[in-house]
Amino acid sequence: MTSSEPIGFVLGTKEATPLEFWIAVDAKKVLRLDDVVEVQTQRPDGGGIVRFYGVVDYVRTQYEGAQFDTDTFLVAKEGILPINISYTAHVQVTRIEPEEYLPPQPGDPVHLAVGKDLASALYFDSxxxxxxxxxxxxxxxxxxxxxxxxxxxxxxxxxxxxxxxxxxxxxxxxxxxxxxxxxxxxxxxxxxxxxxxxxxxxxxxxxxxxxxxxxxxxxxxxxxxxxxxxxxx
Incomplete structure (x- = not known):
């Protein structure tokens, strides 16, 4: 069982591997260090679903559109630069079901793992x-x-x-x-x-x-x- 709404999506501007990937986090959601997530991806050949479970080991926010460090003042104090805030998180994969070492696809929805998915992600079920x-x-x-x-x-x-x-x-x-x-x-x-x-x-x-x-x-x-x-x- 996962949370009803996705917390974000697999990031498409950084490489995703079977062992780690990045998440573009929804600006209105909260994702923290040590949170446990779940991703389902379709096999490229249409042969079924692969589930990835992992733990967030790095989170960051930054301005997109700012070129220099001092641009922060122009945005925060004067509001004269058009920018977006990028909220991303890195996930270390803990389990893959079934054990087919394919990478998740960019844009795949990412959910917080709860209930049985949480137990599977951290091997409590075994x-x-x-x-x-x-x-x-x-x-x-x-x-x-x-x-x-x-x-x-x-x-x-x-x-x-x-x-x-x-x-x-x-x-x-x-x-x-x-x-x-x-x-x-x-x-x-x-x-x-x-x-x-x-x-x-x-x-x-x-x-x-x-x-x-x-x-x-x-x-x-x-x-x-x-x-x-x-x-x-």
């Missing part, structure tokens, strides 16, 4: 043991495949973030919370434990308490996020 990983910018839940965490297919998690503001520590704790409160442990849940080495003062001694910032004003908002991930607060 995960045998999904666990909630958080909330994406588009408001949907994201998932990890637990089989690549528990040692069955892999056993490594790399968390990056800004040092000193508890981004990595907090997310590691959330990930443990997700593992212990989702169905993936099955019969192993009773005997599965986590060992945390505390090197950051006494904060981690209160993991069984609600966060102090979990006040009345944010309570419902936070509750909605956890409900979306089907996790207890």
């Amino acid at each position: 995960m045998d043991t999904p666990i909630p990983a958080g909330i994406m910018n588009n408001g949907n839940a994201a998932y990890f495949n637990y089989s690549f965490i528990n040692g069955e297919k892999g056993a490594h998690v790399n968390i990056s973030g800004v040092s000193g503001v508890a981004t990595k520590t907090s997310y590691a704790l959330f990930l443990l919370h997700s593992i212990f409160n989702s169905p993936v442990l099955g019969s192993y849940k009773a005997n599965t434990k986590a060992l945390i080495f505390n090197v950051k003062g006494e904060d981690l001694f209160f993991l069984d308490k609600l966060n102090q910032s979990y006040g009345n004003s944010e309570k419902q908002k936070d509750k909605n996020k956890y409900e979306l991930m089907k996790l207890p607060v």
Whole structure:
């Protein structure tokens, strides 16, 4: 399932390949970094439809018709140059169905991927043991495949973030919370434990308490996020 109206069209002034393409974004729409999109293109021989799924990794706007950087002042302050605003985005393809590595065609409509298309684009539909990983910018839940965490297919998690503001520590704790409160442990849940080495003062001694910032004003908002991930607060 995709959004009802196209967010834009495959750009015709830059090359499109099976692995990446550009979008001419509708001036009245919003497309952001990390948004997930879907494109359907007709095979040149008429042999069917190929679907492309991808993630936006670059967005930009610029004046079309301006020649020099200082022309910006003539447009913005004096309005004496006729220009258009170009709103474009670059997409990195994540999945092609069926796997026929053809490029999308210029002018093909581009839609935001939602529902089953979103799951297909990010391979959530092929995960045998999904666990909630958080909330994406588009408001949907994201998932990890637990089989690549528990040692069955892999056993490594790399968390990056800004040092000193508890981004990595907090997310590691959330990930443990997700593992212990989702169905993936099955019969192993009773005997599965986590060992945390505390090197950051006494904060981690209160993991069984609600966060102090979990006040009345944010309570419902936070509750909605956890409900979306089907996790207890």
